[in-house]
Amino acid sequence: MQDVSPFQNTHSKLRLIPFTCLVIWIGWIIIQSALLWWFGTSNSNSFQDSIISGTYVGVACYIMANGLIYYLPKKDRYIYISIWGLCLTILALLATRYTIAYFIVGGDYLTAFDHTLPIRFCLIAIIIAWIATIHILWNLQQNQKENEQRKADAERLAREAELYNLRQQLQPHFLFNSLNSIIALIGRQPEEARNMTFQLSDFLRGTLRKDDQQLIPLKDELDHLQLYLEIEKVRFGHRLDTYVQYDKSCQQLLLPAMILQPLVENAIKFGLYDTIGKVTVCIEASYKGYQLEISVTNPFDSTKNAPRKGTGFGLRGVNRRLYLLFGRTDLLQTRITDNVFTSILKIPQS
Structure with missing residues (x-):
């Protein structure tokens, strides 16, 4: 299987990506705010944390999804997507950490934040992996459809050529x-x-x-x-x-x-x-x-x-x-x- 650049249905996917990332952002804010409030974090801090972290998670998902629209590696190179997803996860965590340190004053909250880093890392990695998996499967399906269409077109042309030849004889x-x-x-x-x-x-x-x-x-x-x-x-x-x-x-x-x-x-x-x-x-x-x-x-x-x-x-x-x-x-x-x-x-x- 060669490296493929699937451009079919690109426009429809480009329209879906922002919507998907928006859903992830809203869902992240709601769920994380509820969890932080449940564990006793103040409403103000939990809401700010959720907006900041949700924004970076949404951006990471957008980068991953947008990149996979134009490039689908061969099967033996899927490790590159894993490395890419890992880098996006780490960058999202670091950006969230330093942005929270800037907007939320208080060492206690940062200490609590650091304690949740493993959980946050796993959640962000799972979401990015989910986005990557969906787009890979989508691209593979589109490639399969295109290959089947090309095969059908080739068979149709060959059939028409043979029919024409039979009639001419x-x-x-x-x-x-x-x-x-x-x-x-x-x-x-x-x-x-x-x-x-x-x-x-x-x-x-x-x-x-x-x-x-x-x-x-x-x-x-x-x-x-x-x-x-x-x-x-x-x-x-x-x-x-x-x-x-x-x-x-x-x-x-x-x-x-x-x-x-x-x-x-x-x-x-x-x-x-x-x-x-x-x-x-x-x-x-x-x-x-x-x-x-x-x-x-x-x-x-x-x-x-x-x-x-x-x-x-x-x-x-x-x-x-x-x-x-x-x-x-x-x-x-x-x-x-x-x-x-x-x-x-x-x-x-x-």
């Missing part, structure tokens, strides 16, 4: 495929190529707008997904059909931006790439048990759809994003039933 191969399709269309269907270029532009523009948004309404996500589907329909023509169904009550439910595209892309990839017939990709959304549940289904023939090198990142990326956002690994499930592949996405709603 979704785009390149889709962009390349779309550009290749546009190039292929330019010669034989220039108008279709023009429309696809505009659709791709709108899709990428929407992607940029969503880069700063973690969660968006389902309706916005589906509207953006529709641009992607229109581009894919140009690529695959009549072979690709889509079916989207959701309750109107789900429109404003939130989900991570661009979370559906990799699921639909996965469905198109394994539903169309090894077939020549028409394929329907179904997307359904509903609200179940405080969760937005979205299923994406596509035909799947395990005998034809052998794993390809590089495939599978989409689902892994979605799973990783969900874990980073919600801290859970059970929000994406997949299953194959009767040659139908289904991806089920669950998004908790606060």
